[in-house]
Amino acid sequence: MSVEEHRREAPKTVKCMVITVSDTRTEETDKSGQLMIQLLREHGYEVTDYRIVKDEYQVIQSVVQQAAASPDVEAILLNGGTGITDRDTTYEAVESLLDKTMPGFGEIFRYLSFAEDIGPAAILSRAIAGICKGKAVFSMPGSTGAVKLAMTRIILPELAHVMREIYKDKK
Template identity: 70%
Template sequence: MTTSTEQHRREAPKSVACAIITVSDTRTPETDSSGQLIRQLLEEHGYTVAEYAIVKDEYDGISQLLREAADNPHVEAVLLNGGTGIAGRDTTYEAVRDQLVKEMPGFGEIFRFLSFTEDIGSAAILSRAIAGTIGKTAVFSMPGSTAAVRLAMTRLIVPELGHVMRELYKDK
Protein backbone atom coordinates (compact mmCIF):
# COMPACT_ATOMS: atom_id res chain seq x y z
CA MET A 1 0.00 0.00 0.00
CA THR A 2 1.25 3.47 -0.89
CA THR A 3 0.93 6.37 1.53
CA SER A 4 -0.37 9.71 0.31
CA THR A 5 3.01 11.29 1.07
CA GLU A 6 4.74 8.76 -1.21
CA GLN A 7 2.11 9.42 -3.90
CA HIS A 8 2.60 13.18 -3.58
CA ARG A 9 6.38 12.83 -3.90
CA ARG A 10 5.94 10.77 -7.08
CA GLU A 11 3.69 13.50 -8.49
CA ALA A 12 6.08 16.30 -7.44
CA PRO A 13 8.08 18.26 -9.98
CA LYS A 14 11.61 16.95 -10.43
CA SER A 15 13.07 20.44 -10.74
CA VAL A 16 12.26 23.71 -9.01
CA ALA A 17 13.63 27.13 -9.98
CA CYS A 18 15.14 28.71 -6.87
CA ALA A 19 16.47 32.05 -5.74
CA ILE A 20 19.24 32.08 -3.16
CA ILE A 21 19.50 35.12 -0.90
CA THR A 22 22.40 35.38 1.50
CA VAL A 23 21.89 37.92 4.28
CA SER A 24 25.25 39.25 5.42
CA ASP A 25 27.03 42.51 6.08
CA THR A 26 30.42 41.01 5.20
CA ARG A 27 30.14 38.17 2.68
CA THR A 28 30.93 38.49 -1.00
CA PRO A 29 30.13 35.99 -3.77
CA GLU A 30 33.66 34.62 -3.30
CA THR A 31 33.39 34.19 0.48
CA ASP A 32 29.74 33.11 0.64
CA SER A 33 30.35 29.46 1.48
CA SER A 34 26.76 28.95 2.67
CA GLY A 35 25.25 30.36 -0.53
CA GLN A 36 27.67 28.22 -2.55
CA LEU A 37 26.64 25.14 -0.55
CA ILE A 38 22.94 25.83 -1.17
CA ARG A 39 23.64 26.13 -4.91
CA GLN A 40 25.69 22.92 -4.92
CA LEU A 41 23.06 20.90 -3.07
CA LEU A 42 20.22 22.21 -5.21
CA GLU A 43 22.04 21.47 -8.46
CA GLU A 44 23.14 18.00 -7.28
CA HIS A 45 19.47 17.14 -6.82
CA GLY A 46 18.25 18.50 -10.15
CA TYR A 47 16.99 21.88 -8.98
CA THR A 48 18.00 25.10 -10.72
CA VAL A 49 19.23 28.44 -9.43
CA ALA A 50 17.40 31.25 -11.20
CA GLU A 51 18.73 34.08 -9.01
CA TYR A 52 21.45 34.67 -6.46
CA ALA A 53 22.00 37.77 -4.33
CA ILE A 54 23.70 38.96 -1.19
CA VAL A 55 21.89 41.61 0.83
CA LYS A 56 22.90 43.46 3.98
CA ASP A 57 21.11 42.47 7.17
CA GLU A 58 18.60 45.30 6.99
CA TYR A 59 14.85 44.75 7.15
CA ASP A 60 13.92 46.92 4.16
CA GLY A 61 16.56 45.47 1.84
CA ILE A 62 15.69 41.88 2.75
CA SER A 63 11.96 42.57 2.37
CA GLN A 64 12.42 44.19 -1.03
CA LEU A 65 14.62 41.41 -2.39
CA LEU A 66 12.25 38.73 -1.06
CA ARG A 67 9.24 40.46 -2.62
CA GLU A 68 11.04 40.82 -5.98
CA ALA A 69 12.00 37.13 -5.95
CA ALA A 70 8.47 36.05 -4.98
CA ASP A 71 7.02 38.21 -7.77
CA ASN A 72 9.43 36.84 -10.39
CA PRO A 73 7.57 34.30 -12.56
CA HIS A 74 10.88 32.42 -13.09
CA VAL A 75 11.34 31.76 -9.35
CA GLU A 76 9.34 29.07 -7.56
CA ALA A 77 11.20 28.94 -4.24
CA VAL A 78 13.35 31.39 -2.29
CA LEU A 79 16.05 30.10 0.05
CA LEU A 80 17.51 32.64 2.47
CA ASN A 81 20.46 32.09 4.77
CA GLY A 82 21.75 34.34 7.52
CA GLY A 83 20.33 36.89 9.93
CA THR A 84 18.08 34.47 11.80
CA GLY A 85 19.58 34.82 15.27
CA ILE A 86 18.60 37.12 18.11
CA ALA A 87 21.33 39.76 17.81
CA GLY A 88 20.24 43.33 17.23
CA ARG A 89 21.33 43.20 13.56
CA ASP A 90 19.40 39.98 12.85
CA THR A 91 16.28 41.05 10.93
CA THR A 92 15.74 38.22 8.45
CA TYR A 93 13.10 36.51 10.57
CA GLU A 94 10.96 39.65 10.79
CA ALA A 95 11.39 40.48 7.10
CA VAL A 96 10.33 36.97 6.07
CA ARG A 97 7.57 36.54 8.66
CA ASP A 98 5.93 39.82 7.70
CA GLN A 99 5.55 38.71 4.07
CA LEU A 100 4.47 35.09 4.50
CA VAL A 101 0.87 34.35 3.58
CA LYS A 102 1.02 30.85 5.03
CA GLU A 103 3.65 29.73 7.51
CA MET A 104 5.07 26.21 7.70
CA PRO A 105 5.89 26.13 11.42
CA GLY A 106 7.13 22.55 11.17
CA PHE A 107 10.22 23.70 9.28
CA GLY A 108 11.54 25.83 12.14
CA GLU A 109 10.41 23.35 14.77
CA ILE A 110 12.08 20.37 13.13
CA PHE A 111 15.18 22.36 12.20
CA ARG A 112 15.66 23.36 15.84
CA PHE A 113 15.00 19.79 17.00
CA LEU A 114 17.58 18.40 14.56
CA SER A 115 20.05 21.11 15.55
CA PHE A 116 19.52 20.25 19.20
CA THR A 117 19.91 16.49 18.80
CA GLU A 118 22.55 16.34 16.05
CA ASP A 119 24.70 19.39 16.34
CA ILE A 120 24.58 22.26 18.78
CA GLY A 121 22.52 21.17 21.76
CA SER A 122 20.58 23.75 23.74
CA ALA A 123 21.94 26.65 21.65
CA ALA A 124 19.33 25.56 19.07
CA ILE A 125 16.82 27.76 20.91
CA LEU A 126 18.59 30.80 19.46
CA SER A 127 17.64 29.89 15.88
CA ARG A 128 14.70 31.60 14.25
CA ALA A 129 14.53 29.47 11.10
CA ILE A 130 11.19 29.99 9.37
CA ALA A 131 9.41 28.85 6.21
CA GLY A 132 6.14 29.38 4.43
CA THR A 133 4.62 30.65 1.24
CA ILE A 134 4.05 33.93 -0.54
CA GLY A 135 1.40 33.11 -3.11
CA LYS A 136 2.73 30.15 -5.10
CA THR A 137 6.33 30.77 -3.99
CA ALA A 138 7.87 28.63 -1.25
CA VAL A 139 10.18 30.46 1.17
CA PHE A 140 12.76 28.87 3.46
CA SER A 141 14.93 30.93 5.81
CA MET A 142 17.79 29.24 7.64
CA PRO A 143 20.81 30.32 9.68
CA GLY A 144 23.92 31.32 7.76
CA SER A 145 26.49 28.85 9.06
CA THR A 146 27.48 26.13 6.61
CA ALA A 147 26.63 23.46 9.20
CA ALA A 148 23.11 24.88 9.60
CA VAL A 149 22.68 25.18 5.84
CA ARG A 150 23.83 21.60 5.29
CA LEU A 151 21.40 20.37 7.96
CA ALA A 152 18.42 22.34 6.64
CA MET A 153 19.12 21.49 3.02
CA THR A 154 19.88 17.78 3.36
CA ARG A 155 17.35 16.86 6.02
CA LEU A 156 14.42 19.16 5.21
CA ILE A 157 14.50 21.31 2.08
CA VAL A 158 15.96 19.04 -0.60
CA PRO A 159 13.82 16.02 0.41
CA GLU A 160 10.57 18.04 0.49
CA LEU A 161 10.97 20.90 -2.00
CA GLY A 162 9.27 19.10 -4.87
CA HIS A 163 6.48 17.96 -2.55
CA VAL A 164 5.98 21.52 -1.31
CA MET A 165 5.73 22.76 -4.90
CA ARG A 166 3.28 19.99 -5.79
CA GLU A 167 1.02 21.17 -2.98
CA LEU A 168 1.29 24.82 -4.05
CA TYR A 169 0.48 24.08 -7.68
CA LYS A 170 -1.99 21.19 -7.42
CA ASP A 171 -5.03 23.50 -7.75
CA LYS A 172 -3.54 25.51 -10.60
Protein backbone atom coordinates in the same frame (compact mmCIF):
# COMPACT_ATOMS: atom_id res chain seq x y z
CA MET B 1 -3.37 9.73 -1.19
CA SER B 2 -0.07 8.87 0.50
CA VAL B 3 2.99 11.06 0.87
CA GLU B 4 4.82 8.75 -1.55
CA GLU B 5 2.07 9.25 -4.15
CA HIS B 6 2.34 13.02 -3.64
CA ARG B 7 6.09 12.82 -4.18
CA ARG B 8 5.59 10.87 -7.42
CA GLU B 9 3.30 13.66 -8.66
CA ALA B 10 5.76 16.38 -7.66
CA PRO B 11 7.61 18.45 -10.26
CA LYS B 12 10.98 17.08 -11.35
CA THR B 13 12.70 20.42 -10.92
CA VAL B 14 12.09 23.71 -9.15
CA LYS B 15 13.40 27.15 -10.08
CA CYS B 16 15.18 28.49 -7.01
CA MET B 17 16.63 31.78 -5.85
CA VAL B 18 19.35 31.75 -3.19
CA ILE B 19 19.71 34.81 -0.97
CA THR B 20 22.53 35.23 1.52
CA VAL B 21 21.87 37.85 4.18
CA SER B 22 25.16 39.25 5.43
CA ASP B 23 26.88 42.53 6.06
CA THR B 24 30.32 41.03 5.38
CA ARG B 25 30.17 38.18 2.87
CA THR B 26 31.08 38.43 -0.78
CA GLU B 27 30.60 35.84 -3.53
CA GLU B 28 34.13 34.63 -2.82
CA THR B 29 33.56 34.22 0.94
CA ASP B 30 29.92 33.08 0.90
CA LYS B 31 30.44 29.39 1.63
CA SER B 32 26.86 28.89 2.78
CA GLY B 33 25.26 30.39 -0.32
CA GLN B 34 27.60 28.41 -2.55
CA LEU B 35 26.78 25.23 -0.64
CA MET B 36 23.06 25.86 -1.16
CA ILE B 37 23.60 26.34 -4.88
CA GLN B 38 25.75 23.21 -5.14
CA LEU B 39 23.25 21.03 -3.24
CA LEU B 40 20.27 22.34 -5.22
CA ARG B 41 22.00 21.63 -8.53
CA GLU B 42 23.16 18.18 -7.39
CA HIS B 43 19.52 17.32 -6.69
CA GLY B 44 18.30 18.50 -10.10
CA TYR B 45 16.95 21.89 -9.07
CA GLU B 46 17.60 25.01 -11.11
CA VAL B 47 19.21 28.06 -9.50
CA THR B 48 17.85 31.03 -11.44
CA ASP B 49 19.18 33.81 -9.22
CA TYR B 50 21.67 34.34 -6.41
CA ARG B 51 22.17 37.47 -4.35
CA ILE B 52 23.96 38.67 -1.27
CA VAL B 53 22.07 41.40 0.59
CA LYS B 54 22.73 43.44 3.72
CA ASP B 55 20.96 42.43 6.92
CA GLU B 56 18.48 45.29 6.67
CA TYR B 57 14.74 44.71 7.02
CA GLN B 58 13.68 46.80 3.99
CA VAL B 59 16.39 45.34 1.75
CA ILE B 60 15.50 41.76 2.64
CA GLN B 61 11.78 42.42 2.14
CA SER B 62 12.38 44.09 -1.22
CA VAL B 63 14.45 41.20 -2.58
CA VAL B 64 11.96 38.57 -1.35
CA GLN B 65 9.07 40.55 -2.87
CA GLN B 66 10.93 40.81 -6.19
CA ALA B 67 11.57 37.06 -6.13
CA ALA B 68 7.94 36.32 -5.29
CA ALA B 69 6.86 38.39 -8.30
CA SER B 70 9.29 36.73 -10.71
CA PRO B 71 8.10 33.97 -13.04
CA ASP B 72 11.69 32.64 -12.96
CA VAL B 73 11.51 31.83 -9.23
CA GLU B 74 9.38 29.15 -7.57
CA ALA B 75 11.29 28.76 -4.30
CA ILE B 76 13.22 31.35 -2.32
CA LEU B 77 15.96 30.09 0.00
CA LEU B 78 17.62 32.50 2.42
CA ASN B 79 20.53 32.00 4.79
CA GLY B 80 21.74 34.37 7.47
CA GLY B 81 20.30 36.99 9.79
CA THR B 82 18.15 34.59 11.80
CA GLY B 83 19.77 35.08 15.20
CA ILE B 84 18.56 37.17 18.12
CA THR B 85 20.86 40.20 17.97
CA ASP B 86 19.43 43.61 17.17
CA ARG B 87 21.09 43.40 13.75
CA ASP B 88 19.34 40.11 12.81
CA THR B 89 16.19 41.07 10.88
CA THR B 90 15.68 38.23 8.40
CA TYR B 91 13.03 36.48 10.49
CA GLU B 92 10.90 39.61 10.86
CA ALA B 93 11.31 40.60 7.21
CA VAL B 94 10.37 37.15 5.92
CA GLU B 95 7.62 36.38 8.46
CA SER B 96 5.75 39.58 7.64
CA LEU B 97 5.55 38.57 3.95
CA LEU B 98 4.26 35.02 4.40
CA ASP B 99 0.69 34.22 3.40
CA LYS B 100 1.00 30.84 5.15
CA THR B 101 3.66 29.52 7.48
CA MET B 102 5.16 26.05 7.71
CA PRO B 103 6.03 26.00 11.41
CA GLY B 104 7.27 22.41 11.14
CA PHE B 105 10.35 23.60 9.25
CA GLY B 106 11.69 25.68 12.13
CA GLU B 107 10.58 23.12 14.70
CA ILE B 108 12.31 20.22 12.95
CA PHE B 109 15.39 22.31 12.17
CA ARG B 110 15.79 23.24 15.83
CA TYR B 111 15.16 19.65 16.93
CA LEU B 112 17.79 18.30 14.54
CA SER B 113 20.24 21.04 15.55
CA PHE B 114 19.69 20.19 19.20
CA ALA B 115 20.05 16.45 18.64
CA GLU B 116 22.94 16.48 16.19
CA ASP B 117 25.39 19.10 17.23
CA ILE B 118 24.60 22.32 19.03
CA GLY B 119 22.48 21.23 21.97
CA PRO B 120 20.33 23.76 23.78
CA ALA B 121 21.82 26.66 21.78
CA ALA B 122 19.30 25.54 19.11
CA ILE B 123 16.75 27.76 20.86
CA LEU B 124 18.61 30.77 19.42
CA SER B 125 17.71 29.79 15.84
CA ARG B 126 14.79 31.51 14.19
CA ALA B 127 14.55 29.39 11.06
CA ILE B 128 11.21 29.91 9.31
CA ALA B 129 9.41 28.75 6.19
CA GLY B 130 6.15 29.42 4.42
CA ILE B 131 4.43 30.56 1.27
CA CYS B 132 4.64 34.07 -0.19
CA LYS B 133 2.49 34.79 -3.25
CA GLY B 134 2.57 31.13 -4.29
CA LYS B 135 6.32 30.73 -3.79
CA ALA B 136 7.95 28.48 -1.20
CA VAL B 137 10.22 30.40 1.19
CA PHE B 138 12.82 28.81 3.47
CA SER B 139 14.97 30.92 5.77
CA MET B 140 17.77 29.33 7.79
CA PRO B 141 20.84 30.38 9.76
CA GLY B 142 23.92 31.33 7.77
CA SER B 143 26.52 28.90 9.10
CA THR B 144 27.57 26.20 6.65
CA GLY B 145 26.66 23.54 9.21
CA ALA B 146 23.14 24.94 9.57
CA VAL B 147 22.72 25.22 5.80
CA LYS B 148 23.92 21.65 5.25
CA LEU B 149 21.56 20.36 7.94
CA ALA B 150 18.51 22.27 6.68
CA MET B 151 19.18 21.46 3.05
CA THR B 152 20.05 17.77 3.33
CA ARG B 153 17.66 16.73 6.08
CA ILE B 154 14.59 18.89 5.35
CA ILE B 155 14.51 21.04 2.21
CA LEU B 156 15.98 18.80 -0.49
CA PRO B 157 13.89 15.74 0.48
CA GLU B 158 10.65 17.79 0.52
CA LEU B 159 11.02 20.74 -1.87
CA ALA B 160 9.33 19.11 -4.86
CA HIS B 161 6.53 17.83 -2.61
CA VAL B 162 6.04 21.34 -1.20
CA MET B 163 5.78 22.67 -4.75
CA ARG B 164 3.25 19.98 -5.67
CA GLU B 165 1.07 21.12 -2.79
CA ILE B 166 1.38 24.78 -3.75
CA TYR B 167 0.54 24.10 -7.39
CA LYS B 168 -2.18 21.46 -6.99
CA ASP B 169 -4.93 24.06 -6.61
CA LYS B 170 -3.67 26.07 -9.58
CA LYS B 171 -4.21 23.35 -12.18
